[in-house]
Amino acid sequence: MIHPNHPDPDLTTAKAQARAHAVAVRRQAHSDYGRLAAEKLAIYGNALTFDIGTVVAGYWPMGDELDPRPLLELLGGRGCTLALPVVTARGQALTFRRWDSGDPLEAGFHGTLHPIAASAVLVPKVLLVPLLAFDAHGYRLGYGGGYYDRTLADLRLHAHVTAIGIAFAAQQVQAVPRDRHDQPLDLMLTEHGPMKPEIS
Template sequence: MDSQEVADFKRDLRQQAYAARDLAWRADPEAGLALKRHLTEALAMPPGIAVSGYWPLEGEVDVRPALAGYHAEGHPIGLPVVVAKGEPLIFRRWQPGEDLVMGRFKVLTPPEGAAEILPQILLVPLLAFDPDGYRLGYGGGFYDRTLAKLRRHGRALAVGVAYAAQEMAFVPRGPYDQPLDLVVTERSVFKFNGKK
């Protein structure tokens, strides 16, 4: 597929992916607790490793229980901030109980004065994922640019977080799409060698 065909295919799949995610969210509003258990099993992290998450939008699986657990273990936590269109994300430090402000795209973020951190493990939101580790995002390319930048400068583990119902047989990908290292859902862990 050429890049326009990939973009068109992704656009068409997003509507289907939103519907599947919404059904899963309504069926299991407590999925974030199960997700936390699977993340704990899947990720053995040395003390002090910086972790990024996100403040969930309606319908997204809730990573806040996991972030609270990582914070309690002494891991610095960062939440993503959109700096500008076409640019990688930055991550500002956050801890449970701290106030957030409304950022771009109606996403809650730490305030401008919060320190930046460089995450080594990124919990990445998505609309869909496939057995090869590719994700269908929201179309801005922010995480792809961010992962490409972090991977050029060292190891960054990209962990997609989703409902199990968000798995698709195939997610179209272009030359700039960054694969995930694994996906963790409320039901299981996917490592991308074709096996769960």
């Protein structure tokens, strides 16, 4: 029997193997058409309809993550309030600070960049979520820190939150290894357009 406070070693191994493959796939996709894909996200973003003032949390891209900034600028121009995540401590849920294009950023944990401490703290209604891989059921493979799973679990206790996975289409896999702690996405958005999860 697996103790609830200790991860299943088989699942841990499966996730590690899946991450190794997913890293290579995303790196190649970014090299081949990263800039074009980012531009297409913004085009397909026209299909996303949010009320004026809706707080949309994106992310500042690291390495070969698909760049959501053109999409964020589109949403900001349509009246959404933008935010970026802040890692306050390892093992804790993310917080979010207001951000507009051109605002200064500061360094955070894991090589991230986030808005400065003087920026307002916001509670998002929509999250654009980076990932390594996703499947048709809306589950994502993250980096192993659990930040987005904790954050989504906390936010969903209090209100409806829309989680949109941002990825290259090549990052889709048949099935993401997962357990009961993994939070599903409400939508996936790739350079081929939006995808709603299949109901299993």
